[in-house]
Amino acid sequence: MPYRTGLQALIAGCGTSQAARHALRQPDDAVVGIDFSAASVRHSETLKRKYNLANLEVHHLPIERVGELGRCFDKIVCTGVLHHLPDPDAGLAALREVLQPGGALHLMVYAPYGRAGVYMLQEYCRRLGIGHTDAEIRDLAVTLTALPRAHPLARLLAESPDFQRKDALADALLNPQDRAYSVPQLFDWLTRNELRFGRWVRQAPYLAQCGALAQTPHAARLATLPPAEHYAAVELLRGVMARHSLIVYHAASRNSLPHFDGAGWLKYRPLRLPESVVVRERLPAGAAAVLINQAHTDPDLFLPVDRVELRQVEAIDGQRSIAEIIQQVAQHARNSSTLQQQARYFFTRLWQWDQVVFDAADASGEKNERSLT
Ligand SMILES: C[S@@+](CC[C@H](N)C(=O)[O-])C[C@H]1O[C@@H](n2cnc3c(N)ncnc32)[C@H](O)[C@@H]1O
Numbered sequence: 001m002p003y004r005t006g007l008q009a010l011i012a013g014c015g016t017s018q019a020a021r022h023a024l025r026q027p028d029d030a031v032v033g034i035d036f037s038a039a040s041v042r043h044s045e046t047l048k049r050k051y052n053l054a055n056l057e058v059h060h061l062p063i064e065r066v067g068e069l070g071r072c073f074d075k076i077v078c079t080g081v082l083h084h085l086p087d088p089d090a091g092l093a094a095l096r097e098v099l100q101p102g103g104a105l106h107l108m109v110y111a112p113y114g115r116a117g118v119y120m121l122q123e124y125c126r127r128l129g130i131g132h133t134d135a136e137i138r139d140l141a142v143t144l145t146a147l148p149r150a151h152p153l154a155r156l157l158a159e160s161p162d163f164q165r166k167d168a169l170a171d172a173l174l175n176p177q178d179r180a181y182s183v184p185q186l187f188d189w190l191t192r193n194e195l196r197f198g199r200w201v202r203q204a205p206y207l208a209q210c211g212a213l214a215q216t217p218h219a220a221r222l223a224t225l226p227p228a229e230h231y232a233a234v235e236l237l238r239g240v241m242a243r244h245s246l247i248v249y250h251a252a253s254r255n256s257l258p259h260f261d262g263a264g265w266l267k268y269r270p271l272r273l274p275e276s277v278v279v280r281e282r283l284p285a286g287a288a289a290v291l292i293n294q295a296h297t298d299p300d301l302f303l304p305v306d307r308v309e310l311r312q313v314e315a316i317d318g319q320r321s322i323a324e325i326i327q328q329v330a331q332h333a334r335n336s337s338t339l340q341q342q343a344r345y346f347f348t349r350l351w352q353w354d355q356v357v358f359d360a361a362d363a364s365g366e367k368n369e370r371s372l373t
Pocket of ligand 1: 035
């Protein structure tokens with residue numbers, strides 16, 4: 001579908017600022033934030049006044065009762081919330097009920113393997129009977145500084161801003177009301193709630209075609225697996241995923257992903273993602289640049305490109321179709337007859353590597369899209 005604004009958006013479990021930030025960034029969206037914490041709602045109201053956010057409404061309401069708003073939404077964002085609910089299915093089912101038939105739901109839930117250290121320390125605190133007094137939390141923070149560098153919690157302690165604050169540390173380790181979903185558990189959860197996986201917000205970390213895995217003897221074998229099996233296997237190989245961010249749809253919806261069979265892909269208009277950057281220093285041999293998505297945390301996820309590929313990237317302006325980009329680059333290419341084949345491969349890779357998304361509106365009549373789930 002074409003990129004459009006003016007959506008009805010729900011930020012479910014918005015915390016202190018997520019709904020306000022959304023309203024500020026998307027001034028044409030009508031944004032509703034809900035949270036069951038009165039303090040979060042009050043803070044969101046303060047931001048609404050401070051930034052004059054006429055497109056924001058905030059309600060003190062638990063997700064499980066979101067139906068009481070009597071409205072449906074094109075876009076629902078629920079990040080870092082459902083895994084804390086006593087009954088995550090009830091929360092997810094409530095959100096599904098208010099998702100428009102063609103709408104999209106953006107979820108973020110914890111993933112188990114990267115959080116192994118959290119669950120170990122939760123058990124440690126339980127065994128010692130550590131409570132919530134300031135002194136106990138301070139002693140815990142000091143004790144954690146003695147963890148060996150290879151401890152499964154050490155990486156999270158170093159990388160996650162959450163663990164830098166004592167209250168957040170106490171929340172994570174002393175109030176263990178959370179659960180985590182492996183990829184197969186996540187897919188089961190969605191199916192149980194009549195929802196369908198659309199895509200990962202960042203898909204390269206889940207694909208054996210991207211990064212170091214692509215060079216292994218298992219890459220081809222992994223690539224033959226059905227998508228859900230493929231992601232489950234890569235989650236085990238990557239080993240340290242601590243959360244999953246994904247877009248889901250109603251099970252019966254016709255939303256689909258771009259693909260590169262047929263000829264419709266030539267009409268796609270690529271849009272570069274804001275977090276993607278072109279690096280021109282310290283390049284691998286033969287590369288004219290390296291493309292990086294700054295939101296990726298895996299250091300192997302960089303995409304070297306040659307000079308012709310770089311020209312294609314530079315020609316992306318959100319207006320030109322891939323066919324027009326090829327045409328533009330052909331003037332400089334040594335062998336323009338193979339350019340279309342190369343471009344098909346290259347734009348597939350740009351998409352897999354989270355460098356671009358596509359406005360496929362012009363290709364929608366081409367029977368060019370299929371669901372990959
Ligand atoms: C970790 S914060 C995430 C905030 C925000 N979604 C973000 O990603 O920055 C979790 C939020 O969910 C809210 N929350 C927890 N359970 C909820 C429920 N049942 N209904 C609504 N909000 C809830 C909490 O009050 C808190 O503000």
